[in-house]
Amino acid sequence: MxxxxxxxxxxxxxxxxxxxxxxxxxxxxxxxxxxxxxxxxxxxxxxxxxxxxxxxxxxxxxxxxxxxxxxxxxxxxxxxxxxxxxxxxxxxxxxxxxxxxxxxxxxxxxxxxxxxxxxxxxxxxxxxxxxxxxxxxxxxxxxxxxxxxxxxxxxxxxxxGLREYAAGKGTQTEILDDTHVRITRLVEGPIDLVWRAHQEPALLEKWMLGPDGWRMSVCEVDPSVGGRYRYAWEPVDGTPGEPFGFDGETLLSDAPRRAVTTEHMTGTDYPSTLNDLNLEEEDGATLITLLIEYPDKETRDMVLATGMTDGMETSYARLEGVLATV
The missing domain is CATH 3.30.530.20 (START domain)
Structure with a gap:
């Protein structure tokens, strides 16, 4: 700061x-x-x-x-x-x-x-x-x-400038206060394509997989305001773990720069988070900024302790490969 x-x-x-x-x-x-x-x-x-x-x-x-x-x-x-x-x-x-x-x-x-x-x-x-x-x-x-x-x-x-600020640093997680976390990742690719990769199931299924050994079993997206989405993942090839998923609603959509959604772990009574996605492009690269609002500090700490940042970095690295082929 x-x-x-x-x-x-x-x-x-x-x-x-x-x-x-x-x-x-x-x-x-x-x-x-x-x-x-x-x-x-x-x-x-x-x-x-x-x-x-x-x-x-x-x-x-x-x-x-x-x-x-x-x-x-x-x-x-x-x-x-x-x-x-x-x-x-x-x-x-x-x-x-x-x-x-x-x-x-x-x-x-x-x-x-x-x-x-x-x-x-x-x-x-x-x-x-x-x-x-x-x-x-x-x-x-x-x-x-x-x-x-x-x-x-x-x-x-x-x-x-975005490259000097974020290039080569991978996925960065900052705790802003008791209920807010900011995650940033610079990816090579234009903003319009990065936006599509966050909205279109055919692209999401190629990169939003987390650690290796998992596949996206459900990818249903209505990106319009008031529309709902549902994602689910399951392990493959003997990878340990239990299937899980998230669902939520789109609250705001301002293509290709901002989308705000709720996120709830499917099948649980856990409270939802608020996920505020912002995209900025400079010199052919796009900075992804995800501001997450948690219901309380305890939920924030529990989620961060799952290794979320490492899983997101694996996905974002995969996203760069997808962007290069679209």
Missing amino acids: PVTEVTTDPEALTMTLEAEFDAPVERLWDAYTNPRQLERFWGPPGWPATFPTFDFEVGGRAVYFMTSPQGEKSYGSWEFLEIDQPHGFTVLDAFADQDGAPLDGMPVLRMVFRFEPTATGSRMRNVSHFASAEALEQVVAMGAVEGATLAIGQLDRVLA
């Missing part, structure tokens, strides 16, 4: 976030002022951002929304007050409706971004100024500190 400190000051009516990066100021500036790059980190995990409007000039406005795993949208807007390339910019940040108009009764804050060089790269200092202590308390109570920390924690991969 690049975030080094988040502080609130009720007397000064400010919230300050500082973060350091192994990239020059100019690269950091690009990430914050290019809406397509900004979209890749501004929303915290599970709430990715979209900037349909980004008029980057003094007096101009940006409108964005963040989309939950269930498809709910939370809107915000920026009014650009000052621009000092590449050292920083200042905006009025407001909770907004879908047209970008500020919501009555919600705080409007002045947000100052400053970028400065360091011996190893750059530092970002983001100071939010509030009109009252009540407004500061309201935003903090809504999870602003935690959300901002998780969001900025995604910026390293944007600054570095």
Whole structure:
């Protein structure tokens, strides 16, 4: 995580976030002022951002929304007050409706971004100024500190580029909090093909097999929102183990970038998880990011202890071979 400190000051009516990066100021500036790059980190995990409007000039406005795993949208807007390339910019940040108009009764804050060089790269200092202590308390109570920390924690991969960030590292599992785990894997292949490989039974049956010695005995998929899926696996050729499977429902589908599904172990009363699949393509490679929400810490730890990461790595390595032949 690049975030080094988040502080609130009720007397000064400010919230300050500082973060350091192994990239020059100019690269950091690009990430914050290019809406397509900004979209890749501004929303915290599970709430990715979209900037349909980004008029980057003094007096101009940006409108964005963040989309939950269930498809709910939370809107915000920026009014650009000052621009000092590449050292920083200042905006009025407001909770907004879908047209970008500020919501009555919600705080409007002045947000100052400053970028400065360091011996190893750059530092970002983001100071939010509030009109009252009540407004500061309201935003903090809504999870602003935690959300901002998780969001900025995604910026390293944007600054570095996907290959430098993930190539050759295999399947990586990060515990974000008691109920959330993020899994990433870079695969060689275009995003459209990787999306198809997660949606089409004929392709799924070739790679989503886990460890060697298992076969997919059931692969039924309706990828439309509200549609259901069912997967089952069984051992072959004397491999030890008992057949098992998962079933669930598609909650959100935004081809070819995002699909959110529930996942339940078939035939059990175990609670479902929420699986949020996101795909990003750069230079012919696609980063697969799977954010899993567990019902509690105990379930999270139980699943991780099964060797899930190793099984997924075997499948993703197999996926790369499938992509090369399609």
